[in-house]
Amino acid sequence: MSGPKSTDLALQLLRKLPRIGIGNLKPLPQFKSKPYGRGPRNTGIDGGRNYPEQQKKGSQPPMGFEGGSSPYYTRHPVQWYYRDHHLKRQYPPLSMFSLQRSIDIGLIDASSPIDLVTLCNTQIYKIDPTQRHFGVNLTEDGLQIFKAKVNIEVQWTTEAVIAAVERNGGTITCAYFDPYSLAAMTDVKRFFEKGIPIPRRTLPPENCLEFYSDPKSRGYLADPAEVSRARVELAQKLGYQLPDLTKDPQYEMLTRRKDPRQVFYDLEPGWIVNLQDEVVLKPADEEVRQYYRS
Amino acid sequence: MLPVISRLLRSSVPRVHHHCRCGFKSIYSLDKLYPNSKFDYTGADNQYREAAEKSETFHGYIPVEELQVSYSRSSGPGGQNVNKVNTKVDVRFDIEKAKWIPNHLKPLLREKHNTRITKEGEFFIQSDKTRSRDYNMADCLDKIRYIIRQLEHPEVEVTPEDEAIIAYRQRKAAAERLREKRDNSLKKEARRMDNF
Numbered sequence: 001m002s003g004p005k006s007t008d009l010a011l012q013l014l015r016k017l018p019r020i021g022i023g024n025l026k027p028l029p030q031f032k033s034k035p036y037g038r039g040p041r042n043t044g045i046d047g048g049r050n051y052p053e054q055q056k057k058g059s060q061p062p063m064g065f066e067g068g069s070s071p072y073y074t075r076h077p078v079q080w081y082y083r084d085h086h087l088k089r090q091y092p093p094l095s096m097f098s099l100q101r102s103i104d105i106g107l108i109d110a111s112s113p114i115d116l117v118t119l120c121n122t123q124i125y126k127i128d129p130t131q132r133h134f135g136v137n138l139t140e141d142g143l144q145i146f147k148a149k150v151n152i153e154v155q156w157t158t159e160a161v162i163a164a165v166e167r168n169g170g171t172i173t174c175a176y177f178d179p180y181s182l183a184a185m186t187d188v189k190r191f192f193e194k195g196i197p198i199p200r201r202t203l204p205p206e207n208c209l210e211f212y213s214d215p216k217s218r219g220y221l222a223d224p225a226e227v228s229r230a231r232v233e234l235a236q237k238l239g240y241q242l243p244d245l246t247k248d249p250q251y252e253m254l255t256r257r258k259d260p261r262q263v264f265y266d267l268e269p270g271w272i273v274n275l276q277d278e279v280v281l282k283p284a285d286e287e288v289r290q291y292y293r294s
Numbered sequence: 295m296l297p298v299i300s301r302l303l304r305s306s307v308p309r310v311h312h313h314c315r316c317g318f319k320s321i322y323s324l325d326k327l328y329p330n331s332k333f334d335y336t337g338a339d340n341q342y343r344e345a346a347e348k349s350e351t352f353h354g355y356i357p358v359e360e361l362q363v364s365y366s367r368s369s370g371p372g373g374q375n376v377n378k379v380n381t382k383v384d385v386r387f388d389i390e391k392a393k394w395i396p397n398h399l400k401p402l403l404r405e406k407h408n409t410r411i412t413k414e415g416e417f418f419i420q421s422d423k424t425r426s427r428d429y430n431m432a433d434c435l436d437k438i439r440y441i442i443r444q445l446e447h448p449e450v451e452v453t454p455e456d457e458a459i460i461a462y463r464q465r466k467a468a469a470e471r472l473r474e475k476r477d478n479s480l481k482k483e484a485r486r487m488d489n490f
Contacts (some may be wrong), residue, residue: 117302144427160428188302203322224324226336227438232342239358239431245335255335261320266298268318273299280299293320 089134089208091156092127094119096164097142103150113256113265115153116177120186129182140164151254153220162218163234169243171254174273175220176204176212181263188264192273197283200261200269200292220260261292268292328416348393352442356435357394362386368422382422383430385438389417395442402445 004012018024054060064071090267102108107122116136119125127133135155143164150170157174165172175230177185181201184191204212204221212219215226235242245251261269272281283289319325324434337359346353365380389411404411410418421433452460 018305035300121302160426163428192299200320221324221327223328223331224333225328227329228338231335232338235337235358236355237435239356239361239363239435240341241358242337244337244339251335255333259318259320260324262318262323264298264302267302275299291315291387293318 002036006256086132088132090132091135091137092125092133093137093139094125095141096146096161098124099138099150099152100142100146100148102213103148110148110150112249112253113151113153115185115258115265115266116182117185117188121188127182127186129179129186132184134148135177135182136177149248149254151249151256153258157217159216159234163238166231166234167240169245169248169254171245172218173219173220173257174212175245175258175260176201176208178202179262184263189275192275195272195274197272198263198267199294201263203260220257301348343394350396352396352439352446353394354439355394356438358396360387360392362416365427366469368430370422378452379427381425381427382420383427383434384418384420385431385434386412386416386418399442399445403442407441408422433438 023162042112064073066072069156077226101122102122103110107124108114109116112118116127119136127135127138129230137156138152138154138161140158140160143160146164147168148170149168150165151172152165152170153173155174155176157172162172171215178199178201180199184199203209209221213221215222215230218230231242235252245254248254258265263269267273268282269285270288274281283292324331342353342355343357346355346357346442362385364384366382366384367378367380370374370376389395389403392400395403403417407417412418417438419434419437421430421437423433424430
């Protein structure tokens, strides 16, 4: 007359107990790891090393203190002439000579529109939006030898440069890009790899809105009819013949312009470019689409 | 990969331009900001030329291709740059053939600016005012326009009354100048110790 055997009891128990998992297992005492944070180690305020008392006790003098002599940061007085320098926009220069050379050696393709993206991709021109660089300033150096016919979009330029470009049958526009858009434009691959939507470009700040709305500087927000008139006036002022672009086979390329909210040619704000799968994701929700158009 | 994206990623290599026009228009697109305004890339030379030729007064448009422009080295300081760079601009044009100048102004031009006119009947003007060839050309054209516009304004005739007023003012100014000169002289004399 034997009772239930230990194996049967064990099996019965197993039927009632919960399923075995990581959370309900426990190692045998000899396999337990040693308790953490007990005993002497090389951590703590002095790391077991012999530091001076001030560093051990946290009674150090303020940063910049030089033991009593005038600290460097108070030795030089604040000057009024450089106030707000940290807020001013900078436009690193690119000469017309450099642009012509890049086109001649094939680094820049003049048969498609040139903008900041094209220039940054050449690797010979770089800007750093974190250093308050707001784009490219096309300078007059090399103006006399400039012969290329281009559609170029810059952020700052002068009248003589505009004349040199238009004289050769090209078009030039001055357009503003905010720092967020610039970060996307200066390193396009890095931006696409982040997987965030292409930003909606903001309008220029008050102090340069006039420049970008001025037909004389070929601002991207200027009245088209006034820009056309300004082209003729400049040609009459400086004494060159303005070519008829409508007869040019590249007319469509030369007259392409971005929308004021657009950052890249042919890509809309709100789209996400997936490089790995080689797809472009576009927002389907109407409200989101309207947001990017507003 | 879409050509548009591969073009964005690396320096442009000439490739076939696939027309992927997305036609994006936000509320700030130019056709919404300026509803009836369109770009005109024709150069507009023909319409201005016709207007200038038909106009009774001087229109202001100068057909640049009808001018003979030559460049030479400028004068003045500037070292190596001024010695080498051709920034001086000479502009000539035949007055008789210039349809952009109203006919009634041409004899006035010949009379008043005879020093600028050559034996062949060409009007000659030059400029080396600035350091840039383009702006020297602009200066030449500006001078031409100014000269022709001045011909349109009749000379101001000075009446005898005005002449009398001018003469009175000149006498008064001379008397004042002499009075000041005398006063200064007395001041200096008073400082000397001659009549001690």
